[in-house]
Amino acid sequence: MPEETILSDDFLRELMNVGEVDLLVGVPTYNDARTVGQVVQAIRTGLLKYFPRQRAAIINADGGSKDNTQELVRAASISDMQHADNMYALRTLHCISTRYAGIPSSGTALHTIMAASDLLRASACAVISPDSTSITPEWIQTLLQPVVRESNDWVTPVYRRQKFEGLLIRNVLYPMNRAVYSSRVREPYPSDFAFSGRFASHVAGLDSWSQEAARTGAEMYLTIAAITGKFRIVQTYLGPKSRTEGAPADLVAAMRRSVGTLFWSLDSTFAIWSNNSHSEPVTTIGPENEVDPEPLRFNRKRLHDMFSRGVGELEPVLKSILTPATLSQVQQIASSPEGELLYNDELWARTVYEFAAAYHKSVISRDHIVQALAPLYRGRTYTFLVENRDNAPEALESNIEDLCLAFERSKPYLLDMWNGRK
Amino acid sequence: MALPQDALWYKDAVIYQVHVRAFYDSSGDGRGDFRGLAQKLDYLQDLGINAIWLMPFFPSPLRDDGYDIADYQTVHPSYGTLEDFKSFLDAAHQRGIRVIIEMVLNHTSDQHPWFQESRSSGDNPKRNWYVWSDTDNKYRGTRIIFLDTELSNWAWDPVSKQYYWHRFFSHQPDLNYDNPAVREAMWNVMKFWLDMGIDGFRLDAVPYLVEREGTNCENLPETHVIIQDLRRRLDTEYPGRMLLAEANQWPADLGPYFGTGNEFHMAFNFPLMPRMFMGLKLEDRKPITEILQQTPAIPEICQWCLFLRNHDELTLEMVTDIERDYMYDEYAKDRSMRLNLGIRRRLAPLLDNDRRRIELMNGMLMSLPGTPIVYYGDEIGMGDNVNLGDRNGVRTPMQWDGGWNGGFSSADPESLYSPLMLNPVYGFQAVNVQSQKRFDHSLLSWMKRIIRVRKSLAVFGRGSIEFLYPANHRVLAYVRQYGKDAILVVNNLSSSAQAVELDLRRYKGNILIEMFGRNIFPRIGDLPYLLTMGPYQFYWFRLRKI
Numbered sequence: 001m002p003e004e005t006i007l008s009d010d011f012l013r014e015l016m017n018v019g020e021v022d023l024l025v026g027v028p029t030y031n032d033a034r035t036v037g038q039v040v041q042a043i044r045t046g047l048l049k050y051f052p053r054q055r056a057a058i059i060n061a062d063g064g065s066k067d068n069t070q071e072l073v074r075a076a077s078i079s080d081m082q083h084a085d086n087m088y089a090l091r092t093l094h095c096i097s098t099r100y101a102g103i104p105s106s107g108t109a110l111h112t113i114m115a116a117s118d119l120l121r122a123s124a125c126a127v128i129s130p131d132s133t134s135i136t137p138e139w140i141q142t143l144l145q146p147v148v149r150e151s152n153d154w155v156t157p158v159y160r161r162q163k164f165e166g167l168l169i170r171n172v173l174y175p176m177n178r179a180v181y182s183s184r185v186r187e188p189y190p191s192d193f194a195f196s197g198r199f200a201s202h203v204a205g206l207d208s209w210s211q212e213a214a215r216t217g218a219e220m221y222l223t224i225a226a227i228t229g230k231f232r233i234v235q236t237y238l239g240p241k242s243r244t245e246g247a248p249a250d251l252v253a254a255m256r257r258s259v260g261t262l263f264w265s266l267d268s269t270f271a272i273w274s275n276n277s278h279s280e281p282v283t284t285i286g287p288e289n290e291v292d293p294e295p296l297r298f299n300r301k302r303l304h305d306m307f308s309r310g311v312g313e314l315e316p317v318l319k320s321i322l323t324p325a326t327l328s329q330v331q332q333i334a335s336s337p338e339g340e341l342l343y344n345d346e347l348w349a350r351t352v353y354e355f356a357a358a359y360h361k362s363v364i365s366r367d368h369i370v371q372a373l374a375p376l377y378r379g380r381t382y383t384f385l386v387e388n389r390d391n392a393p394e395a396l397e398s399n400i401e402d403l404c405l406a407f408e409r410s411k412p413y414l415l416d417m418w419n420g421r422k
Numbered sequence: 423m424a425l426p427q428d429a430l431w432y433k434d435a436v437i438y439q440v441h442v443r444a445f446y447d448s449s450g451d452g453r454g455d456f457r458g459l460a461q462k463l464d465y466l467q468d469l470g471i472n473a474i475w476l477m478p479f480f481p482s483p484l485r486d487d488g489y490d491i492a493d494y495q496t497v498h499p500s501y502g503t504l505e506d507f508k509s510f511l512d513a514a515h516q517r518g519i520r521v522i523i524e525m526v527l528n529h530t531s532d533q534h535p536w537f538q539e540s541r542s543s544g545d546n547p548k549r550n551w552y553v554w555s556d557t558d559n560k561y562r563g564t565r566i567i568f569l570d571t572e573l574s575n576w577a578w579d580p581v582s583k584q585y586y587w588h589r590f591f592s593h594q595p596d597l598n599y600d601n602p603a604v605r606e607a608m609w610n611v612m613k614f615w616l617d618m619g620i621d622g623f624r625l626d627a628v629p630y631l632v633e634r635e636g637t638n639c640e641n642l643p644e645t646h647v648i649i650q651d652l653r654r655r656l657d658t659e660y661p662g663r664m665l666l667a668e669a670n671q672w673p674a675d676l677g678p679y680f681g682t683g684n685e686f687h688m689a690f691n692f693p694l695m696p697r698m699f700m701g702l703k704l705e706d707r708k709p710i711t712e713i714l715q716q717t718p719a720i721p722e723i724c725q726w727c728l729f730l731r732n733h734d735e736l737t738l739e740m741v742t743d744i745e746r747d748y749m750y751d752e753y754a755k756d757r758s759m760r761l762n763l764g765i766r767r768r769l770a771p772l773l774d775n776d777r778r779r780i781e782l783m784n785g786m787l788m789s790l791p792g793t794p795i796v797y798y799g800d801e802i803g804m805g806d807n808v809n810l811g812d813r814n815g816v817r818t819p820m821q822w823d824g825g826w827n828g829g830f831s832s833a834d835p836e837s838l839y840s841p842l843m844l845n846p847v848y849g850f851q852a853v854n855v856q857s858q859k860r861f862d863h864s865l866l867s868w869m870k871r872i873i874r875v876r877k878s879l880a881v882f883g884r885g886s887i888e889f890l891y892p893a894n895h896r897v898l899a900y901v902r903q904y905g906k907d908a909i910l911v912v913n914n915l916s917s918s919a920q921a922v923e924l925d926l927r928r929y930k931g932n933i934l935i936e937m938f939g940r941n942i943f944p945r946i947g948d949l950p951y952l953l954t955m956g957p958y959q960f961y962w963f964r965l966r967k968i
Contacts, residue, residue, distance in 0.1 A: 017893035080711040092895035
């Protein structure tokens with residue numbers, strides 16, 4: 001049983017005190033003292049306001065924070081002696097925190113939360129990212145209600161995004177996941193989501209948690225598990241999503257967690273995705289996509305340079321991953337001047353699929369394959385930014401749809417590559 | 423048996439609340455009477471109670487079950503005579519059972535001669551014994567208590583062509599306590615019964631005695647002055663007698679009714695009762711600990727009165743809107759069970775006739791700080807009949823056996839004051855004293871045991887309380903201490919088995935002795951004391967340092 005190893009005795013004792021719950025909200029953290037207090041307060045308010053009668057708990061799975069993240073979570077408890085300001089609580093609300101073993105990892109954190117949810121027999125569980133400072137109490141209702149009321153199993157968010165936010169999702173994860181798994185989940189790598197007790201039981205017992213890809217990209221893995229397990233999926237609109245200020249995004253790390261996990265999943269789910277044809281829409285509560293027309297600023301020249309330089313430097317690696325035809329086209333556009341770089345949808349879909357097939361065949365180290373996609377992704381991003389620079393949200397959405405259709409059209413190509421026919 | 427001469431007897435009491443009319447009919451007229459009640463004193467003595475609280479038994483048109491009194495100084499003819507009452511009182515005292523009677527201070531029946539005189543003309547000497555007004559606009563900040571039946575606290579009197587003030591039904595005009603003659607008259611009424619030998623009064627509707635413009639006309643300082651005056655007279659002329667307040671108020675407003683020990687000896691803890699039911703349904707001790715934290719400390723000689731059910735609806739006046747909605751949804755899904763701001767049901771039906779929950783609730787009733795009151799029939803798990811209207815559904819005849827009229831009366835069933843319970847679950851053939859006396863494990867036998875254990879130690883009635891707050895919120899645990907005696911009470915409010923760790927380090931070295939079976943549990947050490955508890959189970963442990 002996985003929970004026998006993942007849950008410490010102290011944590012089990014705390015779970016014993018929580019007892020059976022109706023609702024659980026998990027917060028995976030690692031040194032998040034700057035934001036977690038605000039997030040947990042909003043969660044608590046949401047629980048008290050929208051689910052005042054349900055038995056609920058907030059569970060923090062922490063990766064070993066050195067700040068007072070865990071104390072901030074625990075402080076939100078409502079008990080005999082602790083009360084909520086300006087809110088009446090009918091019940092006790094346990095806010096417990098556990099430090100899981102090993103290095104900080106969202107996978108271990110989520111596995112801990114799901115195992116706890118399973119043990120506490122929560123009928124619905126939400127997970128909120130500790131840096132979701134744009135959270136309002138309504139998020140809790142919006143995420144949990146589809147599980148509580150409509151018996152959905154996996155609830156992914158739809159955010160109001162800034163125009164050029166979520167580029168990795170828009171250019172790789174959404175289109176490829178949609179094409180491969182035939183499900184139009186807009187945020188397949190969610191940081192705020194909800195799931196049913198049924199789904200938690202299913203996932204908590206899976207063996208895949210022991211694998212690196214499931215641990216590092218657990219959010220992606222869970223979405224795929226929900227789709228391939230034929231669980232009831234719904235998307236729900238949450239509103240604006242805050243962005244972490246300050247810290248520069250580590251693209252390669254992000255790709256390992258998301259794209260790497262997506263590639264990894266294809267091996268074990270081949271029988272499922274190879275037989276899928278058209279993608280199916282996913283029921284969405286609220287707007288399906290909302291875009292803030294104010295674009296984020298990007299240094300396009302830098303993107304161009306990194307793309308061109310990366311393609312040049314990684315030529316030996318790319319040769320082992322891409323077909324000659326694709327590599328040639330990529331090299332050709334990499335050599336084009338900044339204003340003329342065009343990494344079109346068809347070529348990009350083919351590129352990604354060739355990487356996926358190479359990953360499957362492990363032509364080189366799988367991690368190197370994912371890393372090698374990063375400079376090419378920058379080229380694609382450059383095109384995306386240029387193409388949509390002056391586009392209204394509707395046109396932007398239309399372009400994303402075109403890209404998705406390109407991935408869907410090219411899916412037979414992936415199968416050919418996968419089966420070694422190309 | 424002589425009554426123990428302890429001025430604080432009420433702190434150790436276990437009170438049985440009964441309506442004469444509902445208990446036993448000795449005359450065969452379909453209504454219980456004092457001779458009947460006297461015949462059943464052996465039963466009450468055997469049950470273990472040591473005080474009886476009698477609901478109103480005075481002459482009355484009975485439009486509010488006797489709380490509309492038409493004559494304070496005799497007995498309603500249906501219940502017998504003053505001699506019958508005296509005989510009953512003596513018999514009770516001989517068995518060591520004290521008698522508390524009802525005193526409705528706030529209002530009379532509109533049939534009372536005082537009111538008849540008062541309304542007869544504007545210049546009648548008793549005109550000022552009630553609260554009259556040319557307008558119904560006075561005291562507009564005052565809430566209406568009987569929301570289901572009354573639209574105003576004023577009623578028009580077509581005889582004297584003025585409005586009169588009433589906090590309850592319009593046929594119950596409020597007495598005017600600003601009039602010294604009224605205060606004197608009511609003291610004389612009390613003296614009448616005290617001289618006869620009664621042991622205490624339950625004073626009805628205390629917060630409403632005085633009206634003042636610009637207030638909510640409840641808990642006013644002038645009311646407390648009146649109570650203090652009554653108390654002073656009582657202590658001077660009748661030491662050892664007791665005053666019990668019916669003041670359905672929030673904790674902060676309840677405290678003043680004890681004063682500095684110079685007002686009431688006891689007061690009902692109204693806010694606690696619904697929260698015990700709430701805590702049980704929520705499987706969470708928070709409502710109980712929260713309200714007890716807000717409950718004011720009271721003078722050493724004073725005492726709370728605890729109850730689970732009584733003759734009225736389970737009042738939800740002293741809860742928040744969220745709590746009230748929850749209680750209605752959980753305990754009165756059928757709207758016919760709701761009355762005013764409450765739920766008109768008996769204990770057993772409220773708890774789905776679940777013996778474990780009935781025992782747990784009685785366990786808390788008997789072990790939380792205060793004097794417990796058992797409502798007649800709840801000791802055998804009697805049911806209710808919501809079809810009877812008003813609160814009559816919880817006032818049906820006592821069920822003595824499975825025979826004619828449940829052993830209550832030899833009259834024709836049609837002539838009983840109220841239909842008997844007849845349904846297969848709660849009917850008198852299924853639930854009655856005779857059948858439960860036959861088995862050691864019946865609810866009645868269990869009630870006898872718990873009362874006996876409660877009475878075995880003064881700590882239950884007089885001890886301090888310290889909550890333990892274990893991390894498992896489904897478990898309510900506390901230590902009661904009085905002198906050298908200490909008991910640990912652990913209640914599992916949950917429908918499932920629970921493990922709980924108790925921090926008992928300050929009692930290190932004590933062994934635990936379970937008070938019902940007298941079995942010994944492990945000695946308390948440095949580690950948290952682990953207990954496992956079955957669904958709705960509770961433990962009473964005596965802490966002994968041996």
